[in-house]
Amino acid sequence: MIHLYLKQAWALLKQNKLFSTLYIAGTGLAIAMTMVMAIAYYVKIAPVYPEVNRLNTLYLTNCRIEQGPEGNKSVYQWAVSYKALQDWFYPTRNALCVSAQLNSGTFSDSYIQPADRSGDFSVKTKLTDPAFFRIYPFRFLEGKPFTASDLAGGICTEVITDELSRRLFGVSKGVVGRSFRLNYTDYRICGVVDAASYLMQRSYAQVYLPYSVEADYREPKYGMDYLGAYSVTFLVKDNEQADALKAEVKDIVRKENLMHPDEWKVEFWEQPVSHLVSIFHSFVGKEFDVWATVRYFLLVLLVLLLVPALNLSGMIASRMENRLAEMGVRKSFGAGRRALLSQVMWENLLLTLAGGILGLVLAWVIMYTMREWVFNVFDKWPDSVPQGVDITVSGEMLFAPLVFVAVLLLCIVLNTLSALVPAWHSLRKPIINALNEKR
Structure with missing residues (x-):
């Protein structure tokens, strides 16, 4: 019976080309817009190379310190200092791995001076530590990360991407041990990694350096021992350990504030936060409203899927009026309302799949x-793509089967309802009225 319904649906599709074209185009456009949004957030949230540990990664990026007695306080807000890393975060017990990244003013605009003097060009750098490569397991084409000894000694060594290696030397392998000038300082290459996409904001760079190459990497900010320019990334085993880590950080805050209540107080708000929360919560100092975020996405889905479904419902209602005579004939030969509705449903399903x-x-x-536009359009504070950087969109980003299936199923449900409601209403008319309708 289903095979017969599909054959009938295919025949009707060819007979009513204008209706079928509009239906398929409307469904396809609704699914495309929803897919664009879904994939954009899938890339931000899902485990994508090299950020494959996103579900078990937490971040601490901001710190607030109040100094002075009550009524005469000075408030400072930045990240954390090198001393805070050593005293508070590197020793944490409830983390598999702890890494720090230095937001350096010196290296924010970095330039390479090629040996052939073809002209300086800018590169994106990241100052971090060896643990960074355990949280983000890059594929090393050759060599290995810089070591803890390199970090402690401030050795000018670096990990570069295969794309940068090809630009500098024409090859992506056989360059470990070679050097080039970055910001007029010679750096030796210790490893070459398969480049991440620029969309992987937490891990992306073209050059990875020990943060100790920064001259004043130990210096705090504003004269506050624990205020600096380091953000901290934690890798945990599971949600239970994540909760234990948050409790441990809160205990650090409690103890520090009890030790010198009249001197200064530190605040991390609800940090460290999970990767998922960090995507939707742009300012950690403000309470995260989960339901406001849910309402926002429900509204977007309403516009992208429900509005087209209502338009299609109107088209189907008009078409059903033109098919009443056909339905009347089928009723007179014993076809029940259930069978007729099944035919309409399968016709709708075929068109929806084509639209999908x-x-x-x-x-x-x-x-x-x-x-370059799509992946930033939903951000509150979109970043401009650096000059010379091409946004790579890999197959694992574009082809997300679960995302497509979820969007398609939702669209099928809405389209089926938009087809069955007008069909059910039309089929309620008496058979004599249906037979008297003009074709």
């Missing part, structure tokens, strides 16, 4: 050709 394929292809085209 169109929507998927259209979404891929949009994501690839407009990638």
Whole structure:
């Protein structure tokens, strides 16, 4: 019976080309827009190389310190200092791995001076420690990360990407041990990694350096021992250990504030936060409103899926009026309302699947050709792409089967309801009225 319904649906699709085209195009556009949004957030949230540990990663990026007695306080807000790393975070017990990244003013605009004197060009650098490569397991094409000894000694060594290696030396292998000038200082290459996409904001760089190459990496900010320019990343085993880590950090805050209540107080708010929360919570000092975020996405889905479904419902209602005579004939030969509704449902399903394929292809085209805009359009504080950096969109980003299936199923449900409601209403008319309808 289903095979017969599909054959009938295919025949009707060819007979009513305008209706079928509009239906498929409307469904495809709704799915494409929803897929674009879903993939954009999938890339931000899902485990994608090299950020494959996102589900078990937590971040601490901001610190607030109040100094002075009550009524005459000075408030400072920045990140944490080198001393805070050594005293508070590196020794934490409830983390598999702890890494720090230095937000350096000196290296924020870094330039390489090629040996052939072809002209300086800018590169994106990241100042970190060896633990960074355990939290973000890059694929090393050759060599290895810089070591704890390199970090302690301030050795000018670095890990670079294969893309930068090809630009500098023409090859991606056989360059370990070679040097080049960065900001007019010679650095020796200790490893080459498979480059991450620029969309992986937590891990992306073209050059990875020990943070100790910064001259004043030990210096605090504003004269406060624990205020500095380091952000901290934690890797935990599971949610239970994540909760234990948060409790441990809160205990650090409690103890420090009890030790010198009249001198200064430290505040980390609800940090460290999970990767998921960090995507939707742009300012850690403000309480995260989960339901406001949920309402926002429900509204977006309403616009992207429900509005097109209502438009399609109107088209189907008009089409059903034109098919009443056909339905009346089928009723007179004993077809029940259930059988007629089943036929309408299968016709709708065939058109929706065709629209789904169109929507998927259209979404891929949009994501690839407009990638510099699409992946930032939903951000409150979008970053501009650095000059010379190409946003790489890998297959694992574009092809997310679960995302497509979820969007398609939601669209099928809405489209089926938009088809069955007008069909059920039309089929309630008496058979004599249906037979008297003009074709």
